[in-house]
Amino acid sequence: xxxxxxxxxxxxxxxxxxxxxxxxxxxxxxxxxxxxxxxxxxxxxxxxxxxxxxxxxxxxxxxxxxxxxxxxxxxxxxxxxxxxxxxxxxxxxxxxxxxxxxxxxxxxxxxxxxxxxxxxxxxxxxxxxxxxxxxxxxxxxxxxxxxxxxxxxxxxxxxxxxxxxxxxxxxxxxxxxxxxxxxxxxxxxxxxxxxxxxxxxxxxxxxxxxxxxxxxxxxxxxxxxxxxxxxxxxxxxxxxxxxxxxxxxxxxxxxxxxxxxxxxxxxxxxxxxxxxxxxxxxxxxxxxxxxxxxxxxxxxxxxxxxxxxxxxx
Amino acid sequence: xxxxxxxxxxxxxxxxxxxxxxxxxxxxxxxxxxxxxxxxxxxxxxxxxxxxxxxxxxxxxxxxxxxxxxxxxxxxxxxxxxxxxxxxxxxxxxxxxxxxxxxxxxxxxxxxxxxxxxxxxxxxxxxxxxxxxxxxxxxxxxxxxxxxxxxxxxxxxxxxxxxxxxxxxxxxxxxxxxxxxxxxxxxxxxxxxxxxxxxxxxxxxxxxxxxxxxxxxxxxxxxxxxxxxxxxxxxxxxxxxxxxxxxxxxxxxxxxxxxxxxxxxxxxxxxxxxxxxx
Numbered sequence: 001x002x003x004x005x006x007x008x009x010x011x012x013x014x015x016x017x018x019x020x021x022x023x024x025x026x027x028x029x030x031x032x033x034x035x036x037x038x039x040x041x042x043x044x045x046x047x048x049x050x051x052x053x054x055x056x057x058x059x060x061x062x063x064x065x066x067x068x069x070x071x072x073x074x075x076x077x078x079x080x081x082x083x084x085x086x087x088x089x090x091x092x093x094x095x096x097x098x099x100x101x102x103x104x105x106x107x108x109x110x111x112x113x114x115x116x117x118x119x120x121x122x123x124x125x126x127x128x129x130x131x132x133x134x135x136x137x138x139x140x141x142x143x144x145x146x147x148x149x150x151x152x153x154x155x156x157x158x159x160x161x162x163x164x165x166x167x168x169x170x171x172x173x174x175x176x177x178x179x180x181x182x183x184x185x186x187x188x189x190x191x192x193x194x195x196x197x198x199x200x201x202x203x204x205x206x207x208x209x210x211x212x213x214x215x216x217x218x219x220x221x222x223x224x225x226x227x228x229x230x231x232x233x234x235x236x237x238x239x240x241x242x243x244x245x246x247x248x249x250x251x252x253x254x255x256x257x258x259x260x261x262x263x264x265x266x267x268x269x270x271x272x273x274x275x276x277x278x279x280x281x282x283x284x285x286x287x288x289x290x291x292x293x294x295x296x297x298x299x300x301x302x303x304x305x306x307x308x309x310x311x312x313x
Numbered sequence: 314x315x316x317x318x319x320x321x322x323x324x325x326x327x328x329x330x331x332x333x334x335x336x337x338x339x340x341x342x343x344x345x346x347x348x349x350x351x352x353x354x355x356x357x358x359x360x361x362x363x364x365x366x367x368x369x370x371x372x373x374x375x376x377x378x379x380x381x382x383x384x385x386x387x388x389x390x391x392x393x394x395x396x397x398x399x400x401x402x403x404x405x406x407x408x409x410x411x412x413x414x415x416x417x418x419x420x421x422x423x424x425x426x427x428x429x430x431x432x433x434x435x436x437x438x439x440x441x442x443x444x445x446x447x448x449x450x451x452x453x454x455x456x457x458x459x460x461x462x463x464x465x466x467x468x469x470x471x472x473x474x475x476x477x478x479x480x481x482x483x484x485x486x487x488x489x490x491x492x493x494x495x496x497x498x499x500x501x502x503x504x505x506x507x508x509x510x511x512x513x514x515x516x517x518x519x520x521x522x523x524x525x526x527x528x529x530x531x532x533x534x535x536x537x538x539x540x541x542x543x544x545x546x547x548x549x550x551x552x553x554x555x556x557x558x559x560x561x562x563x564x565x566x567x568x569x570x571x572x573x574x575x576x577x578x579x580x581x582x583x584x585x586x587x588x589x590x591x
Contacts, residue, residue, distance in 0.1 A: 050426055050430065051590040065433055066433045069334075069336065083426055085419075087355050088350075096353070099343075099346040
């Protein structure tokens with residue numbers, strides 16, 4: 001269990017995290033979502049006692065990190081890839097961490113086995129690929145068999161196999177009853193992994209909801225309709241109070257009535273339907289919508305209407 | 314897709330707790346960890362090898378050279394002990410660099426965050442580092458000093474004069490040069506805890522050893538002469554000589570002062586470690 005209460009962190013005059021209150025519960029994967037630079041890493045460092053909050057407090061299992069008697073047995077973290085001396089071997093890196101918290105030597109071999117680095121454990125970490133470095137960081141997080149785990153952008157630099165592996169690992173850890181807090185700026189990744197999401201933008205909490213709720217709450221639910229009599233259907237729908245958008249590909253995006261109502265309306269006119277498909281916004285879109293006002297660096301963004309048209313499951 | 318097994322036990326079990334562990338993570342584990350860190354990077358081997366080669370080699374070179382060109386006039390003011398220990402003045406740089414790296418390499422590579430996550434009471438980490446590095450530095454420095462001394466004295470065969478370890482002040486100078494290197498290394502470790510960057514800490518260390526004496530010597534002599542004896546390098550000179558200058562601190566009070574510098578740097582470093590974000 002991680003509990004953040006009114007966490008605030010300033011770097012000079014810049015506010016990195018502002019009055020952030022959130023809970024991370026055991027037994028589920030909690031995603032920590034936000035655009036780059038929104039304060040995710042800063043928050044995680046505050047959880048780990050590495051950065052001191054200017055205001056507020058955060059506890060792990062009810063205690064400030066600093067007061068944990070055996071930190072590695074309670075909390076494991078992958079905070080950034082490659083925060084490891086390049087001249088040291090993976091085994092030596094894990095062993096020196098293990099020694100601080102009275103962790104047995106065989107556990108080092110166990111975690112190396114779990115992450116699949118056994119065959120290269122004696123090599124200098126400087127020779128590792130980005131993905132291997134990430135696996136070593138995950139091994140270090142698992143070292144003390146902790147009940148609380150934090151992963152900051154764990155899939156960075158991993159190949160598709162590695163990404164699938166991390167996804168399964170996170171789910172497996174949560175299923176074992178552990179608290180799993182994982183940050184990402186990729187909503188699509190979180191849609192597949194997280195049960196619950198904490199969303200921040202510019203260091204402020206935007207929402208803490210279940211992943212399902214986030215998608216269903218989104219205003220981006222609509223039905224895609226294709227028909228040779230599309231003009232007549234559109235007029236009928238608009239008379240009934242639906243909102244419609246004619247897309248470039250000739251389809252009609254309808255908000256308001258569900259697919260059943262649209263189908264019955266079409267039968268009454270009557271017009272032939274070539275497509276009648278309910279669309280829900282992707283988590284990516286739901287997230288974009290939520291953080292629209294809080295993105296630190298605006299790029300050339302596609303207008304919302306065009307985005308809605310491309311919505312898939 | 315198969316689930317990744319992280320530990321034995323039924324799925325859905327309560328979060329694991331360190332049930333078998335009592336108390337608190339302890340200094341013993343931190344010291345063991347620091348020892349592992351020190352012996353698993355190459356820079357340790359290199360800096361210590363340089364300390365040994367320069368410490369012993371330059372002493373041998375200096376004494377052999379003196380013996381080869383010996384004339385009776387050499388005898389005036391000749392300090393055979395100090396000549397054999399000349400390599401110590403070069404060893405102080407390599408020991409100091411190792412002292413800096415023990416701390417700054419963790420910041421440079423980011424390992425410090427893993428270290429402080431494992432042991433959030435940061436001053437304890439610094440104490441463990443100082444204990445392990447200090448012990449290694451002392452052991453290596455004493456070996457270097459004694460080997461350099463005995464080798465140097467054997468090279469200073471008649472007619473050159475030499476001392477024996479029983480000569481007045483000889484044992485103090487030899488053992489003292491090992492202590493000097495160790496204290497200086499700990500001072501460098503403290504500087505690195507304050508400065509955190511390898512290049513910055515090494516520059517500061519070398520500046521204090523080499524540049525500060527030059528600045529002081531440029532001062533009007535009435536002031537400079539009173540300041541000079543407080544400089545670490547000057548304290549070292551006094552500790553290695555059989556007959557320190559009259560304006561220098563005597564060897565042992567000088568050593569205590571140097572230990573005070575090291576302690577002050579380490580305490581300041583510990584305070585900053587706690588205050589600053591890692």
